[in-house]
Amino acid sequence: MSHLFNRLARWFGRLSPAQYPYPAVDVSLPGGRYFHLVGSIHMGTQNMAPLPRELTYKMSQADALIVEADIVNNDSPFGQPDDLPPLSERVNAEQYEQIERLCEEMGTSLYRLASLPCWQIALTLQAVQAQRLGLRGEYGIDFQLLTGARTQGKKVIELEGAQQQLTLLQQLPNEGRSLLEDTLTHWHTNARLLQTMIGWWLERRPSINIDQLPATFGNTLYDVLMHQRNKQWQQRLEAMPAGNYVVAVGALHLYGEGNLPGLLKHKPSA
Numbered sequence: 001m002s003h004l005f006n007r008l009a010r011w012f013g014r015l016s017p018a019q020y021p022y023p024a025v026d027v028s029l030p031g032g033r034y035f036h037l038v039g040s041i042h043m044g045t046q047n048m049a050p051l052p053r054e055l056t057y058k059m060s061q062a063d064a065l066i067v068e069a070d071i072v073n074n075d076s077p078f079g080q081p082d083d084l085p086p087l088s089e090r091v092n093a094e095q096y097e098q099i100e101r102l103c104e105e106m107g108t109s110l111y112r113l114a115s116l117p118c119w120q121i122a123l124t125l126q127a128v129q130a131q132r133l134g135l136r137g138e139y140g141i142d143f144q145l146l147t148g149a150r151t152q153g154k155k156v157i158e159l160e161g162a163q164q165q166l167t168l169l170q171q172l173p174n175e176g177r178s179l180l181e182d183t184l185t186h187w188h189t190n191a192r193l194l195q196t197m198i199g200w201w202l203e204r205r206p207s208i209n210i211d212q213l214p215a216t217f218g219n220t221l222y223d224v225l226m227h228q229r230n231k232q233w234q235q236r237l238e239a240m241p242a243g244n245y246v247v248a249v250g251a252l253h254l255y256g257e258g259n260l261p262g263l264l265k266h267k268p269s270a
């Protein structure tokens with residue numbers, strides 16, 4: 001994993017996002033297109049509201065808000081799960097025992113989780129973990145931005161939408177078992193990462209240090225869930241007409257190998 005952190009460190013040297021009191025990078029493209037890329041956290045703590053006044057001002061000047069998906073609609077995109085073998089047959093004994101232990105610690109029903117595909121079990125465990133750390137969806141940065149955009153009558157543009165995100169998860173091999181395995185393996189480091197990202201929003205001048213970013217994805221998942229999506233978002237943003245945009249994406253999409261600001265700033269050789 002050390003080679004991945006070395007590459008992350010090189011990318012950090014190319015970005016200077018600390019001019020705002022929250023994680024953000026400004027990118028200008030030819031044709032009068034200006035993007036304020038905000039490193040969002042999808043769930044937040046109560047003291048992350050209201051949004052910083054600098055971001056509120058950026059929103060007031062924006063022609064549109066661009067988000068991964070419009071999450072203000074509370075309807076679940078998951079639907080009914082397919083009939084699956086028992087969870088004890090889909091994970092090894094050690095993983096099953098860890099899931100059982102985590103459910104007991106967090107007051108979550110193992111019976112309810114056991115009928116879900118592995119990727120959905122992973123996301124459910126992650127959400128419950130975030131709640132246990134005091135995070136709530138209504139204090140998430142993108143949720144607050146979406147609420148503000150509606151109040152101001154701003155246009156909202158989705159980079160993906162909930163259905164496309166669901167399709168991506170459903171297409172992970174072996175019902176997303178690698179996502180569940182990474183969630184279990186990096187359970188405690190994921191909690192540290194959440195706390196670090198909260199700090200980026202609560203500090204007035206956030207210090208973003210490569211040493212603060214523990215690995216929570218294997219290389220294959222990182223490519224699918226981060227790098228490939230960044231490349232798709234790059235194409236969407238480069239196709240936007242002239243305008244001033246606030247773009248809210250998960251904070252980790254702003255940093256690391258193949259990060260979104262780096263892709264947008266990259267100019268191919270002639």
